[in-house]
Amino acid sequence: MGLIDVLIGNDKKEEKKKEKSLLETLLDNDKRDRELEEEMDAYDLDEEERKQVKEGKQNPWDFEYQDNGDGIDDDDYYGEDD
DSSP states (O other), rough: OOHHHHHHHHHHHHHHHHHHHHHHHHHHHHHHHHHHHHHHHTTTTOOHHHHHHTTTSSSSGGSOOOOOOOSSOOOGGTTTTT
């Protein structure tokens, strides 16, 4: 085995490390994207708000509470049971 074989072998190891690192990065990014989507769902963001969050301009919790239009606040739903 010559010097060239050793160098080529080392390059292959480096390529495998890079491929593994890239795969791990892609999986991490996918996981973060799913978690961000779940958080945006929890805050009930509309499409424009979601766009701002994805661009990094806002956090999911930075937006004002929006009434769902039924005239009942979430706090009032169970308030009159006593």
